[in-house]
Structures are given as structure tokens and as C-alpha cells.
């Protein structure tokens with residue numbers, strides 16, 4: 001319903017609302033208070049247009065203060081700080097998807113969070129060589145870890161792996177040919193496709209082979225063709241799908257030898273880039289950066305926040321001369337991670353060198369947790385929940401985030417019974433809208449919460465959230 005203009009009451013002026021709000025919004029920038037007051041008056045006007053009853057000036061002033069306080073983060077002087085700033089909610093990932101793209105991919109190791117916190121809160125030796133007092137290399141610590149962990153001559157870190165690919169294929173030069181197998185022209189997710197990345201990088205995609213079978217010999221014909229002007233071969237790891245049946249992909253070493261014979265380079269995009277053998281957690285082998293470099297790849301790119309388990313970043317390792325060229329590229333500046341990310345990448349990589357990755361990096365810890373541990377936690381949770389509302393159940397977890405497609409990790413969790421004959425859909429929605437927000441899934445008409453992706457320290461919070469959702 002719309003109230004005719006003549007019959008409609010007017011909202012109070014911004015000045016009058018401000019006069020009420022200012023007295024209670026102490027210590028804030030008056031401009032910011034005025035901006036929020038304007039939005040409150042605007043929404044009051046909208047209400048009146050649709051026939052809402054006018055609210056008094058005190059109520060509107062209080063709304064301004066509430067809105068301002070919702071923006072206060074932790075550590076704001078003079079008031080009890082909430083745990084999280086406005087718009088952020090604590091989430092418990094009970095989906096059983098270890099690297100969940102919609103839930104922010106990898107949870108960082110504590111060491112990475114601490115490193116980022118220190119870097120964020122003060123000065124760091126980001127680009128200062130403390131020996132000489134002069135400008136030093138920005139990426140030194142993280143790079144040193146990367147070269148040590150992969151055997152590469154040099155390394156570079158950019159904002160994400162899509163940026164790393166864009167930068168690396170640029171080595172082919174404007175209009176230079178980049179050969180890619182038709183079996184690897186994939187969509188990464190969110191509509192991002194390899195052919196589009198190449199186009200935006202200003203290089204020319206030359207498709208080789210067929211969807212299901214591509215051999216080294218297919219590349220040979222393309223590389224030998226002078227008109228194709230191939231400067232690079234891009235390999236893209238099929239990280240979010242599997243091909244089975246009548247399939248064939250070129251052997252990495254054979255492909256590298258061929259590329260080098262024709263003066264081209266091999267760029268190998270691994271997507272996840274496992275720095276530990278995935279067999280250690282019962283998965284099939286995922287290619288490791290060191291293996292691809294040993295097989296002759298000139299550059300290998302991978303994400304910082306998939307199987308590496310740290311912050312989002314694009315990690316590039318490989319030949320010293322090529323990495324040096326990438327570092328000089330103006331695009332590299334546009335893809336440069338900030339000090340907190342660099343500190344967190346370095347701290348995450350350090351855990352691999354310390355031999356603690358399996359226990360201290362959440363992604364690996366989740367994958368490596370033994371079933372009896374999950375069962376014990378599930379039993380304790382069932383005991384803590386209202387009688388008859390939950391039972392222990394066996395589940396299949398997945399790695400997710402474009403890693404180890406088609407494979408699962410045996411897991412254990414809870415199967416919940418919706419109260420009073422309610423639906424699973426409404427229970428899963430109630431869990432999602434609670435505090436903390438619990439994201440589970442529906443399996444065979446039951447709500448299941450997979451404990452493989454829940455940190456043990458969140459079990460008590462999970463029990464509370466489930467109890468409240470069931471009571472609703």
C-alpha cells in the first residue's frame with residue numbers, strides 16, 4: 001500500500017534526529033553520525049510511504065546509536081566490545097568439505113593468524129634489511145621457505161593463483177602463442193575460465209589434442225609449426241573434475257623436453273599444490289610442486305589457501321631468470337599481497353619446514369584426524385544434546401576447493417532428528433541462522449553435521465547451537 005503524498009506524515013528532520021543521537025554517540029566523528037542519521041531518516045520516510053506508523057524522535061535517535069555501535073569492532077574504547085565486527089558471524093563448518101569455497105576456504109594456522117596480527121598492528125621489517133639498514137627484498141622470508149620446500153631456484157608471491165597464472169602466461173609476450181590441451185581448458189569456479197584468463201593476459205590460446213586424449217605428439221606438431229609461434233605450454237591440473245574411461249594426458253617430463261627443444265617454456269598450474277604427499281591422509285597422490293619442477297616445468301603455480309592451508313595467495317616457483325622477469329613486470333605490482341598476507345604465508349610455510357604441518361595446519365589436521373578421535377567427539381556431543389535428538393553416524397567428507405576431486409575421506413558426525421516431526425530443511429535453516437551459524441547438510445532426509453571439518457575447540461559451541469536450533 002502506498003499512502004498519497006498529501007495524506008502522508010513527514011519524517012522528522014535529520015537535524016532533530018541528530019540532536020538526540022549526538023548526546024549518546026560520544027567520541028564519534030560528527031560526519032559519520034550524520035551519515036547514519038540520514039539513512040535512518042530515509043528508511044523512516046520509506047516506512048511512512050507504505051503506511052507505517054510514525055516513530056518518535058527518541059526511537060529514531062536510539063536507532064542511530066544502535067547502528068553506529070554495530071560498526072564498532074573489538075578494542076573500541078569505552079564499551080563492551082563484541083567478538084566480531086558488524087557483518088561478520090562466527091561460523092562452524094560442519095559440511096564435511098575441508099576447503100569450502102563459500103565458507104572462505106582454508107582456516108589459517110594459529111601461527112599465521114599471530115604473524116598477521118603482529119604485522120597488522122605495527123611496523124615490520126617488510127622491506128628493510130636490518131643488517132645494512134637499507135631497503136631489502138619484500139618477500140624474502142616466504143620466498144626462502146618456498147624455494148626450500150620445492151627445490152625451486154626462486155619464488156614469487158602474488159594475491160591469488162588466478163593472478164599467478166595471468167602473470168606467468170604473460171611471459172609468452174603480447175600475442176605470443178600459449179599451447180593448452182583441450183582436456184585442460186577448464187572453468188575454475190565462479191565463472192572464471194582458463195581461455196578467458198589467457199585472453200585477458202594478452203596471449204594467444206592455441207588448443208591442442210582432444211577433450212579426452214592429448215599426447216606429447218599432439219604438442220609436437222603445434223610447436224613445430226612456425227606460424228603458431230608457441231612460447232609457452234600451460235598445463236592446468238584438472239582439480240575440480242575427473243575424467244575416466246578412454247583418456248590420456250601427456251607425460252610431464254616428455255612435454256617439458258619437447259617444449260625446451262623448441263625454445264618454449266612449461267608453466268604448470270597445480271591449483272592446490274600439495275606440499276605434503278596426500279597419501280599421508282589416505283588420498284590418492286596429488287601432484288606436488290617439487291615433482292613438476294623435477295620433471296622439467298619451468299614455473300609451477302598454486303594457491304596459498306587450498307592444500308597449502310594458509311591465506312589466499314598465488315605462489316609461483318621455478319627458474320630464477322623467469323621469476324626475475326615476473327618480478328619486474330608492472331602487473332606483479334598490481335597483484336602484490338600486503339604485509340599481513342606475506343607474514344601469514346611465511347608462518348604457514350614455516351610449519352612445513354618445522355615438520356608440524358599435519359598437526360598445526362587446520363586443513364591437514366582435519367584431513368589427518370583419525371576416525372576414533374571423531375567418534376569419541378561425536379559420542380560426547382550426543383551425550384550433551386537433548387535425549388533422542390542426535391545419533392552418531394558414519395559419513396564421507398571431501399577435500400573441496402578444487403582439490404582431490406572424486407575422492408572422499410571416511411568421517412563421523414551427528415545425524416539430527418528434527419523436533420516434533422519438523423522438516424530437515426527447516427532444522428538446517430535454523431542451524432544456519434543461529435549464533436554461531438552452523439552450516440551442515442541434508443543427507444537422505446536427515447540433517448548431518450560432519451565433525452571432520454569442525455575444530456575440536458568448537459564442539460561446545462556446536463552443542464549449544466544445536467540445542468538452541470532444536471528448541472526453536
Ligand SMILES: *Cc1c(COP(=O)(O)O)cnc(C)c1O
Nearest residue numbers: 160161162237239270271303402
Ligand atoms: C583454484 C584454482 C585456480 C585459482 O586459484 P585462486 O587461488 O582461487 O585464484 C587456478 N587453477 C586451478 C587448477 C585451480 O584449482
